[in-house]
Amino acid sequence: MIIELINTGSELMLGSVLNTHQQWICQQFGGLGCPVDRQVAIPDSGEAIQQAVREALTRADVVVVTGGLGPTSDDLTRELIASMLKLDLREDPSIVAHIESFFSARKRPMPPNTRVQAQVPGGATVLPNPFGTAPGLILEVEPGRFRDSESPSLLIMLPGPPRELRPMFLNSVVPMLREKLSDLGPFQCKILRTTGIGESLMEQRIAPLLAPLIIRGLQLGYCARLGAVDVRLMSRGADGEALITEAESIVRSAIGKSIFGCGSEELESVVIRLLTELGRTVAVAESCTGGLISHRLTNIPGASAVFAAGLVTYSNEAKQMFLGVRAETLSNHGAVSEETVREMADGARARNKTTYGLAVTGIAGPAGGTAAKPIGTAFIGLAGPNSTNVLRQLNPYERESFKQATAQQALEMLRRDLIE
Amino acid sequence: MIIELINTGSELMLGSVLNTHQQWICQQFGGLGCPVDRQVAIPDSGEAIQQAVREALTRADVVVVTGGLGPTSDDLTRELIASMLKLDLREDPSIVAHIESFFSARKRPMPPNTRVQAQVPGGATVLPNPFGTAPGLILEVEPGRFRDSESPSLLIMLPGPPRELRPMFLNSVVPMLREKLSDLGPFQCKILRTTGIGESLMEQRIAPLLAPLIIRGLQLGYCARLGAVDVRLMSRGADGEALITEAESIVRSAIGKSIFGCGSEELESVVIRLLTELGRTVAVAESCTGGLISHRLTNIPGASAVFAAGLVTYSNEAKQMFLGVRAETLSNHGAVSEETVREMADGARARNKTTYGLAVTGIAGPAGGTAAKPIGTAFIGLAGPNSTNVLRQLNPYERESFKQATAQQALEMLRRDLIE
Numbered sequence: 001m002i003i004e005l006i007n008t009g010s011e012l013m014l015g016s017v018l019n020t021h022q023q024w025i026c027q028q029f030g031g032l033g034c035p036v037d038r039q040v041a042i043p044d045s046g047e048a049i050q051q052a053v054r055e056a057l058t059r060a061d062v063v064v065v066t067g068g069l070g071p072t073s074d075d076l077t078r079e080l081i082a083s084m085l086k087l088d089l090r091e092d093p094s095i096v097a098h099i100e101s102f103f104s105a106r107k108r109p110m111p112p113n114t115r116v117q118a119q120v121p122g123g124a125t126v127l128p129n130p131f132g133t134a135p136g137l138i139l140e141v142e143p144g145r146f147r148d149s150e151s152p153s154l155l156i157m158l159p160g161p162p163r164e165l166r167p168m169f170l171n172s173v174v175p176m177l178r179e180k181l182s183d184l185g186p187f188q189c190k191i192l193r194t195t196g197i198g199e200s201l202m203e204q205r206i207a208p209l210l211a212p213l214i215i216r217g218l219q220l221g222y223c224a225r226l227g228a229v230d231v232r233l234m235s236r237g238a239d240g241e242a243l244i245t246e247a248e249s250i251v252r253s254a255i256g257k258s259i260f261g262c263g264s265e266e267l268e269s270v271v272i273r274l275l276t277e278l279g280r281t282v283a284v285a286e287s288c289t290g291g292l293i294s295h296r297l298t299n300i301p302g303a304s305a306v307f308a309a310g311l312v313t314y315s316n317e318a319k320q321m322f323l324g325v326r327a328e329t330l331s332n333h334g335a336v337s338e339e340t341v342r343e344m345a346d347g348a349r350a351r352n353k354t355t356y357g358l359a360v361t362g363i364a365g366p367a368g369g370t371a372a373k374p375i376g377t378a379f380i381g382l383a384g385p386n387s388t389n390v391l392r393q394l395n396p397y398e399r400e401s402f403k404q405a406t407a408q409q410a411l412e413m414l415r416r417d418l419i420e
Numbered sequence: 421m422i423i424e425l426i427n428t429g430s431e432l433m434l435g436s437v438l439n440t441h442q443q444w445i446c447q448q449f450g451g452l453g454c455p456v457d458r459q460v461a462i463p464d465s466g467e468a469i470q471q472a473v474r475e476a477l478t479r480a481d482v483v484v485v486t487g488g489l490g491p492t493s494d495d496l497t498r499e500l501i502a503s504m505l506k507l508d509l510r511e512d513p514s515i516v517a518h519i520e521s522f523f524s525a526r527k528r529p530m531p532p533n534t535r536v537q538a539q540v541p542g543g544a545t546v547l548p549n550p551f552g553t554a555p556g557l558i559l560e561v562e563p564g565r566f567r568d569s570e571s572p573s574l575l576i577m578l579p580g581p582p583r584e585l586r587p588m589f590l591n592s593v594v595p596m597l598r599e600k601l602s603d604l605g606p607f608q609c610k611i612l613r614t615t616g617i618g619e620s621l622m623e624q625r626i627a628p629l630l631a632p633l634i635i636r637g638l639q640l641g642y643c644a645r646l647g648a649v650d651v652r653l654m655s656r657g658a659d660g661e662a663l664i665t666e667a668e669s670i671v672r673s674a675i676g677k678s679i680f681g682c683g684s685e686e687l688e689s690v691v692i693r694l695l696t697e698l699g700r701t702v703a704v705a706e707s708c709t710g711g712l713i714s715h716r717l718t719n720i721p722g723a724s725a726v727f728a729a730g731l732v733t734y735s736n737e738a739k740q741m742f743l744g745v746r747a748e749t750l751s752n753h754g755a756v757s758e759e760t761v762r763e764m765a766d767g768a769r770a771r772n773k774t775t776y777g778l779a780v781t782g783i784a785g786p787a788g789g790t791a792a793k794p795i796g797t798a799f800i801g802l803a804g805p806n807s808t809n810v811l812r813q814l815n816p817y818e819r820e821s822f823k824q825a826t827a828q829q830a831l832e833m834l835r836r837d838l839i840e
C-alpha cells in the first residue's frame with residue numbers, strides 16, 4: 001500500500017507557515033500501520049498541482065491533496081484535478097445549502113464567490129465539513145489509467161485549514177482507510193505518553209527490556225516533544241495484540257509513574273479527569289507562565305466544574321492584591337523564590353476555597369537572569385489539604401518553550417498528587 | 421531559475437518531527453527572490469532518494485538535499501547520489517583531519533564509522549562544517565544529462581542537524597546563489613496581516629482595485645488563518661519596488677484599519693508595542709478564553725512593563741471576588757452578558773489601576789448554549805479612561821478555535837483604541 005501526500009500552498013513555498021499538515025497526516029497514517037511514502041509541497045499554480053498529482057498517481061494507492069478548495073482565485077485544486085482527469089464539475093445543491101446555512105448562522109451575507117465550493121467533479125464522494133464551507137472530495141481513479149494495478153487509486157482532497165481538515169480526516173477518511181488496509185492483516189499501535197524522562201534516558205531504560213519482544217516482531221519508536229516523550233509500540237499480525245500487551249506491561253513496570261496517558265491524551269485532560277473523578281478543585285496562580293496553565297486546563301470541556309480561577313499576577317502589586325503575598329516576602333526573597341511561590345499557592349487555594357492551589361514563578365527571559373537564578377529558573381508550588389510543596393526547575397529555553405516546559409512540570413506536579 | 425528541495429528522513433514520514441528545514445530553507449530562497457518550486461520529503465531508503473534526486477534534476481537548476489550525510493547506517497545520501505551519478509568516492513585528508521580535531525577538542529575518542537564522512541564524490545566542492553563532522557557537498561551536473569539547459573544544475577547536499585545546516589547555508593551556499601541569481605533582477609515581497617475581514621470578502625474588496633497592477637506584474641496572494649488573513653504582494657524586476665509601494669497604498673486605502681502588521685508580526689506583539697510606545701497599561705479579565713489572552717500577551721518580551729495582571733475568573737464567585745462584579749448583575753443578566761462583561765472590564769481596570777481593562781465572557785461549548793445565547797456567543801468589554809464599550813460576537817467553532825477567535829477579537833478591540 002503506497003501512500004503519497006501533496007500539500008499545496010504558495011505560503012508553504014515562501015516559508016510563511018510551517019507545514020503542520022505533513023506531521024499530523026503522517027502521524028495518522030503511521031498510527032494506521034501504513035507510513036506515508038512521499039510528501040510533496042508545491043505552490044498554488046496550475047501546472048505544479050497537475051504535475052504533482054499525475055506523478056503521484058503513477059505510483060500510489062492513496063494520494064492525499066491538502067489545500068486549494070476554498071473560494072478565492074488561488075484556490076484551484078478542485079478545478080485543476082477535474083480538468084486533468086477530464087471530469088465535469090457540477091454544483092451540488094446540498095453543499096450550496098450548507099454554505100448558505102453556514103453564513104446565515106453567523107448572520108453574515110454569503111459572498112457570491114463562496115458558491116464555487118459547491119462544485120463537485122463527476123463521480124466524487126463528498127466529505128462533509130461541519131467546521132467550514134469547503135467539503136472534502138474523494139475520487140476513485142481507475143486501474144491502468146496512470147499505473148498498472150488491480151485496484152483503483154484513491155485521490156483524497158482535503159481543505160487547508162487544520163480545524164477543518166483534522167476532524168474531516170478522522171471522521172470521514174480514517175474509517176474508509178481502515179477498510180482498505182484490512183487486507184494487510186491486523187495492525188496494533190499503542191502510544192504511551194510520558195513526561196519527566198528525556199528520550200535518550202528513556203531508550204536506555206526500556207529498550208534492553210523490550211529486546212526479546214522486538215525479535216518477535218514488536219516495533220518500538222520514540223517521539224520527543226517539549227516536556228514529553230511518547231513511546232510507540234507497534235505490531236502487525238495475528239499475535240500483535242498479545243505482543244503489545246506484554247510490551248506495555250514491561251514499560252509500565254519500568255517507568256509507570258511517568259506515563260500520564262495513552263494515544264493523543266494531553267496532560268491537562270488527564271488532570272481535569274482526575275480532579276472530576278475525585279471531586280477536587282484547583283485554583284492557579286501564574287507569574288512566568290502568564291496564563292498558559294489556565295489556558296491549557298480550560299481547553300478541556302468540563303473544566304469549569306473543577307477549575308475555579310487563574311490569577312496571572314505578573315506585577316508584585318498583583319501578587320499582593322489577588323493572592324495575599326506579603327510585601328516582606330517579595331522584598332526579602334524576590335518575586336522568583338521558593339518563599340513567594342509558596343505564598344502564591346497558599347493564597348490561590350485559600351481565596352478560592354479549592355482543594356489545591358498551583359503556583360509558578362520564574363524567569364522566562366530574554367532578560368532578568370542572575371548567577372543565582374539564571375534565565376530559565378522556575379519555582380512551582382502546590383498547596384493541598386495537608387501541605388504545600390515546592391519544586392525548583394531549570395528550563396533554559398527561549399521564552400515560549402520555557403512557558404510550555406514549566407506549565408508541563410506544574411501540571412505533572414498536580415497529577416502526581418492526584419494519583420497518590 | 422527552478423529550485424527544488426529534498427528532505428530525507430524516515431522520522432519525517434512517521435510524523436515524529438516537524439519539518440522545520442522546509443520552512444527555514446524556503447524562507448531563505450524567498451528572501452533571495454527565488455521561491456522554492458517544489459519540496460519533497462522521503463524516507464532514508466535508497467531507492468526513494470535516488471528516484472527523488474533524479475526527478476528533481478530533470479526539472480531544476482538548483483536541487484538542495486538535506487540529511488543522510490552522517491556516520492550511522494541510515495545515512496546513505498552521499499553514497500546513493502555518487503552511485504547514481506557514477507562518481508567515485510575518495511577520502512579527503514583535510515576532512516579526516518577536521519573530524520579528528522573535532523573529537524580531540526571534545527576529548528572523546530573518534531568512532532571508526534565517523535571516517536565515512538570524509539568520502540567525497542569526484543568533482544564535488546566541499547562545504548566546511550564548523551559545528552559538526554559531516555561536510556556539505558556541491559556537485560555540478562552537466563547540462564543535457566538529465567534535462568536540456570545551457571548551464572549545469574547545482575546539486576547541494578547539506579547535513580540534517582539545523583545547528584549545522586543553517587550556518588553552512590548562510591555562509592557557504594547563499595554567496596554562491598546570489599551570484600547565480602543576479603541575472604534575474606531584484607525581487608520584492610510584502611505581507612500585510614489583517615484581522616476582522618474574511619478571505620472571500622477581502623478578495624472582493626481589494627482584487628478589483630489591484631487588477632491594473634496585476635497586469636503590470638504584481639503577484640497577489642492570500643493566506644487565511646483563524647481570525648486573520650494575510651495579503652501577499654510580490655513582484656520581480658526593476659520597477660518591482662514601486663509596484664509594491666503602489667499596491668500597498670491601494671490596499672491601505674481600502675482596508676487600512678484592518679491591517680495590524682507586516683511580515684510575521686503577531687497581533688499581541690503589536691498591542692504590546694503600542695502600549696509601550698504610548699506609556700499605557702492593561703489588565704485582562706477572562707472567562708471563556710480561560711487565560712489565552714494573558715498567555716498571548718506574555719509571550720512577548722517586555723510584556724511585564726505594560727501587562728499588570730490577568731484574572732481568569734471562571735466561576736461566579738471569582739468574578740465577584742477578584743473583579744467586584746455584583747451578585748445582582750450575575751443573577752439578573754447571567755455570567756455571559758453585556759452587563760457582566762462591562763463590570764469585569766471596569767473591575768479589572770479599577771483594581772489594577774491600569775489605563776485599560778479588557779474583559780471577555782462567553783460560551784465556549786460543547787455545552788451551555790441557549791436560543792438567545794447560542795454556543796459561540798462572546799461579549800468583549802474594553803474599559804478605558806473615557807468610557808467602557810462592549811462588542812457582541814458569534815464564533816461558532818469548536819472549543820479551542822472559539823478561544824483563539826475570541827482572543828483575537830479582544831486584542832483587536834484594544835489595538836483599535838490604541839491607534840485612534
